Amino acid sequence: MDSNELLEPFERMLETISSPAQVRAVEQGASAASLWDELVQSGFLDALVPESAGGAGLALADVEPLWRALGRHAVPVPVAETMAARFLLAEAGVDAPQGPIAFAAARPGQDAIVPFGLVAEHVLVDLGDGMVLASVASGQAEPTGVAGSLAARMRWDRVPDGPGPPAPEHGLRPMAAVLRAAAMAGAAARLLDMTTAYANERVQFGKPIGRQQALQQNLAVMAEDTVACRLAAQLGCAGGVVPTLAAAATAKSVTSASAARIAATAHAVHGAIGVSEEYDLQLYTRRLHEWRLADGSESYWNRLLGRARLASGDSSVDWVRAQVFA
Amino acid sequence: MFDTLALASLPPEDEALRPAIRELVARAVADMPVDRRARSWQGFDAAFSRRLGQAGFLGLNLPKRYGGQERGPFARFVVVEELLSAGAPVAGHWIADRQSAPLICNYGTEAQRAFYIPRICKGEALFCIGMSEPGSGSDLASVRTRAEKTATGWLLNGQKIWTTNSLHSDYMIALLRTSGKPEDRHAGLSQLIVDLRLPGVTIRPIVDLTGDAHFAEVFFENVELADDALIGREGEGWKQVTAELAFERSGPERIYSSVVLLDAWVRHLRETGRADDATLAMVGGFTARLATLRAMSIACTARLALGESPVVEASLVKDLGTHFEQELPVAIGDDLAGHPDEPASTELYRTLLYVTQVAPSFSLRGGTREILRGIIARGLGLR
Ligand SMILES: Cc1cc2nc3c(=O)[nH]c(=O)nc-3n(C[C@H](O)[C@H](O)[C@H](O)COP(=O)(O)OP(=O)(O)OC[C@H]3O[C@@H](n4cnc5c(N)ncnc54)[C@H](O)[C@@H]3O)c2cc1C
Numbered sequence: 001m002d003s004n005e006l007l008e009p010f011e012r013m014l015e016t017i018s019s020p021a022q023v024r025a026v027e028q029g030a031s032a033a034s035l036w037d038e039l040v041q042s043g044f045l046d047a048l049v050p051e052s053a054g055g056a057g058l059a060l061a062d063v064e065p066l067w068r069a070l071g072r073h074a075v076p077v078p079v080a081e082t083m084a085a086r087f088l089l090a091e092a093g094v095d096a097p098q099g100p101i102a103f104a105a106a107r108p109g110q111d112a113i114v115p116f117g118l119v120a121e122h123v124l125v126d127l128g129d130g131m132v133l134a135s136v137a138s139g140q141a142e143p144t145g146v147a148g149s150l151a152a153r154m155r156w157d158r159v160p161d162g163p164g165p166p167a168p169e170h171g172l173r174p175m176a177a178v179l180r181a182a183a184m185a186g187a188a189a190r191l192l193d194m195t196t197a198y199a200n201e202r203v204q205f206g207k208p209i210g211r212q213q214a215l216q217q218n219l220a221v222m223a224e225d226t227v228a229c230r231l232a233a234q235l236g237c238a239g240g241v242v243p244t245l246a247a248a249a250t251a252k253s254v255t256s257a258s259a260a261r262i263a264a265t266a267h268a269v270h271g272a273i274g275v276s277e278e279y280d281l282q283l284y285t286r287r288l289h290e291w292r293l294a295d296g297s298e299s300y301w302n303r304l305l306g307r308a309r310l311a312s313g314d315s316s317v318d319w320v321r322a323q324v325f326a
Numbered sequence: 327m328f329d330t331l332a333l334a335s336l337p338p339e340d341e342a343l344r345p346a347i348r349e350l351v352a353r354a355v356a357d358m359p360v361d362r363r364a365r366s367w368q369g370f371d372a373a374f375s376r377r378l379g380q381a382g383f384l385g386l387n388l389p390k391r392y393g394g395q396e397r398g399p400f401a402r403f404v405v406v407e408e409l410l411s412a413g414a415p416v417a418g419h420w421i422a423d424r425q426s427a428p429l430i431c432n433y434g435t436e437a438q439r440a441f442y443i444p445r446i447c448k449g450e451a452l453f454c455i456g457m458s459e460p461g462s463g464s465d466l467a468s469v470r471t472r473a474e475k476t477a478t479g480w481l482l483n484g485q486k487i488w489t490t491n492s493l494h495s496d497y498m499i500a501l502l503r504t505s506g507k508p509e510d511r512h513a514g515l516s517q518l519i520v521d522l523r524l525p526g527v528t529i530r531p532i533v534d535l536t537g538d539a540h541f542a543e544v545f546f547e548n549v550e551l552a553d554d555a556l557i558g559r560e561g562e563g564w565k566q567v568t569a570e571l572a573f574e575r576s577g578p579e580r581i582y583s584s585v586v587l588l589d590a591w592v593r594h595l596r597e598t599g600r601a602d603d604a605t606l607a608m609v610g611g612f613t614a615r616l617a618t619l620r621a622m623s624i625a626c627t628a629r630l631a632l633g634e635s636p637v638v639e640a641s642l643v644k645d646l647g648t649h650f651e652q653e654l655p656v657a658i659g660d661d662l663a664g665h666p667d668e669p670a671s672t673e674l675y676r677t678l679l680y681v682t683q684v685a686p687s688f689s690l691r692g693g694t695r696e697i698l699r700g701i702i703a704r705g706l707g708l709r
Contacts, residue, residue, distance in 0.1 A: 189327065196708065200707065216699065216706075219706055220642075220699035220700075220702035220703050223702055227331055230332075231332075231618055232618040235621050238333060249614060250614040250617045254614050302606070302607040303603055305611075308610075309609050309610065309613045310592065310601060310606070317582070317620075319613070320616055320620060325617070325621075
């Protein structure tokens with residue numbers, strides 16, 4: 001399928017169900033149920049599920065632009081996680097529930113920060129030695145107290161009840177890392193668009209601030225980082241549905257490291273208006289910062305990648321060709 | 327924005343070039359110390375360049391009727407990647423293969439193509455680029471060196487500077503003022519081929535801070551050129567140069583200038599067995615960035631393969647790439663000297679200091695960081 005044929009209807013749907021006003025409402029506690037119904041009906045949630053199991057059987061590379069669109073629209077529900085979870089459940093012959101599914105890496109008795117934990121109904125919990133699809137109600141879910149955040153601090157005191165589909169080779173985290181990387185690339189692209197548009201509109205000293213060379217230089221770097229995020233996310237999603245450790249690490253390392261710089265420039269160019277709640281910029285910069293920390297930051301993935309790299313005597317170029325581009 | 331820059335892969339038929347070029351390169355670098363391999367761009371070895379030509383690794387993008395391989399930019403990507411990753415001495419053929427031959431092919435006359443390109447493809451005609459002058463660096467449109475039309479051709483007077491490899495080159499493609507005044511900016515500029523053995527040409531090497539003399543000043547004093555020295559059309563020099571710079575800026579060379587040092591450092595870490603968290607994170611961080619830059623560079627190559635001139639995209643990859651190339655020696659220096667009780671070999675130390683000292687040039691050659699960011703800003707609609 002042509003990627004635009006897929007992306008355009010998806011984008012149109014997100015524009016109607018995930019406007020900034022709707023995102024804010026969910027962040028302030030309104031129900032996301034009607035938004036979710038639209039997503040269920042659209043069929044996109046089964047995009048990765050094999051055709052034999054009633055899905056569209058798409059590859060990760062086909063779905064990656066959709067995941068980026070989720071970030072571009074700050075969609076306030078775990079759509080990418082649910083898509084990936086539905087794939088894993090279908091592979092294991094487990095019927096997927098209707099509601100939104102979040103991802104968690106947790107040990108019994110330990111707290112874990114779960115992105116979208118406040119709006120999910122189910123959590124696919126990676127326990128380290130297996131996975132369980134648990135209901136959110138089976139654990140204790142607390143808001144983190146971070147303004148507007150949809151993440152929850154969750155805890156299960158014992159192994160939760162639920163079906164236990166087999167975990168992918170390196171657990172859930174590589175999948176979580178690439179879907180997060182794609183969402184971050186999307187949020188970054190939105191921030192670049194907003195920031196260049198603002199630089200062209202805002203007049204100080206008698207001309208648009210974008211005419212100032214200092215701002216042009218900073219925006220050029222922001223564009224470089226944004227394009228690097230997109231390519232890194234695409235690299236992460238270029239293989240099978242379950243990404244390799246090296247590809248996932250590359251994707252999340254680069255997007256996480258770029259995220260802080262991108263958010264900083266976006267705010268700097270916007271001046272004071274950018275930090276106000278009523279201006280939309282913060283919807284995306286807050287997400288970039290949260291997602292940078294979710295599923296392992298740049299140094300977490302760098303350590304894993306560094307260990308794998310040092311285990312081989314290949315040249316750097318040969319190593320990335322064989323491991324990241326494979 | 328810049329959505330055309332998207333993940334692309336190297337075609338299998340071009341990947342298939344690797345074993346053969348790798349074997350040739352391995353022989354050329356076998357006896358070279360690492361700090362010589364780190365000089366790759368500056369390493370001049372005419373015999374090696376001719377061997378590459380004979381083996382069909384030059385002129386990969388050029389038509390067969392001129393001795394090229396008609397394979398396209400992806401093939402060149404593979405070959406350049408192999409050359410730079412191993413630190414092969416590429417200076418001899420580098421500029422002719424990357425810029426001069428495509429320029430002559432795109433804008434030259436049939437006679438010029440037939441005369442120059444087959445020799446470039448054999449590694450036998452070596453070229454340099456005469457753009458910069460003492461007063462014209464970033465402000466390239468201000469060039470003053472003139473070629474006056476005469477009854478038989480052109481009369482050349484003036485001076486070029488920083489001309490890489492001019493000492494070893496046969497020809498320069500010079501950007502010259504052929505009409506009007508420097509104040510006329512882009513109007514009145516043309517590109518001419520100058521045979522560097524003609525009377526009136528003087529080349530004076532400039533030694534750089536590492537002790538190398540890879541670039542030079544070139545003086546022209548009443549140099550007489552024939553009519554057919556002009557490439558393309560009189561007055562179209564600016565347009566041609568802009569297209570040429572997309573070739574210059576888009577390749578993998580803009581991410582691999584420090585890769586020989588990176589690999590030497592990784593070997594050192596493997597030998598010492600140091601694998602604490604900080605070290606692993608550093609190795610991994612560089613690896614992730616290298617992989618992503620490579621994907622960006624291949625994405626840029628894909629635009630060239632479609633016949634586009636990705637000026638903005640190439641600037642974006644070059645700026646991010648040279649940033650990476652410059653950060654490597656700083657970080658590796660801190661790492662090695664941050665472990666003063668873990669001796670590094672003299673060869674690694676020499677390589678480190680060579681790359682550290684020469685690194686400022688990475689973001690100067692081919693257009694400075696600030697100029698590239700200006701091009702990107704224009705691409706963003708800010709100017
Ligand atoms: C290793 C090496 C090889 C080279 N090889 C060649 C070659 O083969 N052929 C050739 O023709 N040239 C060559 N050059 C020259 C190179 O292209 C120039 O150095 C470069 O274009 C910058 O010009 P400049 O050195 O005169 O610096 P300047 O133009 O004087 O710039 C100095 C500083 O001012 C900044 N600056 C200037 N104008 C602006 C502006 N409008 N806005 C913001 N900042 C600005 C620059 O970014 C830079 O930081 C080479 C250079 C090096 C280092």
